[in-house]
Amino acid sequence: MSVRARQLRCRFEGEGGPVDALRGVDLDVPRGAFVAIMGPSGSGKTTLLHCAAGLRTPTSGTAELDGVNLAELGEAALAEVRRRRIGFVFQAFNLLPALTAAQNVELPLRLDRRSPDPRRTAELLARVGLAGRGDHRPGQLSGGQQQRVAVARALVTDPEVVFADEPTGALDIGSAREVLSLLRHLADRGQTIIMVTHDPVAASYSDSVLFLADGLVVDRLARPNAATVANRMAALVESAERAANAVGVR
Numbered sequence: 637m638s639v640r641a642r643q644l645r646c647r648f649e650g651e652g653g654p655v656d657a658l659r660g661v662d663l664d665v666p667r668g669a670f671v672a673i674m675g676p677s678g679s680g681k682t683t684l685l686h687c688a689a690g691l692r693t694p695t696s697g698t699a700e701l702d703g704v705n706l707a708e709l710g711e712a713a714l715a716e717v718r719r720r721r722i723g724f725v726f727q728a729f730n731l732l733p734a735l736t737a738a739q740n741v742e743l744p745l746r747l748d749r750r751s752p753d754p755r756r757t758a759e760l761l762a763r764v765g766l767a768g769r770g771d772h773r774p775g776q777l778s779g780g781q782q783q784r785v786a787v788a789r790a791l792v793t794d795p796e797v798v799f800a801d802e803p804t805g806a807l808d809i810g811s812a813r814e815v816l817s818l819l820r821h822l823a824d825r826g827q828t829i830i831m832v833t834h835d836p837v838a839a840s841y842s843d844s845v846l847f848l849a850d851g852l853v854v855d856r857l858a859r860p861n862a863a864t865v866a867n868r869m870a871a872l873v874e875s876a877e878r879a880a881n882a883v884g885v886r
């Protein structure tokens with residue numbers, strides 16, 4: 637599934653006044669591409685992911701999946717697209733504490749009134765390194781294990797596009813590598829992957845990196861390697877800090 641956005645703007649009414657999280661962002665991700673989104677904290681990465689996936693309505697601009705403008709879908713059709721065609725890994729995992737790991741993974745199928753196949757659930761848990769943990773509840777799992785349950789849950793419907801918000805943020809190096817290799821494999825098979833990350837090594841698994849700063853796309857990098865990504869990020873963070881200091885001085 638291709639993902640496209642044009643001139644996305646998103647304004648939040650914050651306590652200290654309005655915040656423009658996105659100020660005109662374009663996104664073009666062809667089917668089967670793996671794109672990483674990076675940028676300093678607060679640059680709009682999560683907001684972009686939510687708008688592109690139809691979880692949030694932008695203030696203006698358009699988000700399209702396979703050429704269909706999400707704003708033109710009714711609530712029911714949009715919910716169906718989200719249930720059947722999109723997988724989303726939330727930054728805060730969003731697991732249900734009363735359900736086991738396996739039940740959490742199967743939830744998107746049950747919400748779609750489909751019967752889960754326990755073998756497929758077990759296989760997915762094994763692929764994220766959680767073989768034999770299916771009957772544990774989130775409270776009995778480490779943060780990294782919970783994050784891997786969240787990744788397995790996003791994949792259970794075999795979605796055409798996976799949006800992942802820092803899917804390796806809580807993982808040790810070995811588990812992160814497993815999850816990233818899995819995402820890379822899915823992209824090579826034709827699933828589209830859009831991943832927010834702070835980690836240059838994670839970004840190096842992608843086909844291209846989009847850099848955001850202050851709600852705008854400020855750079856792009858094709859065929860990234862970790863060192864080049866780290867250099868670009870360092871430059872971006874430095875200029876964001878310089879801009880913040882300049883505002884403070886004024």
Ligand SMILES: Nc1ncnc2c1ncn2[C@@H]1O[C@H](COP(=O)(O)OP(=O)(O)OP(=O)(O)O)[C@@H](O)[C@H]1O
Nearest residue numbers: 648649650655657676677678679680681682683684
């Ligand atoms: N619900 C909200 N209400 C008010 N302001 C918000 C809301 N969500 C995000 N923002 C603001 O919008 C801006 C962009 O937030 P966003 O979470 O998209 O950034 P981010 O790049 O994902 O940050 P991080 O790397 O810290 O997760 C920030 O200034 C944030 O404080």
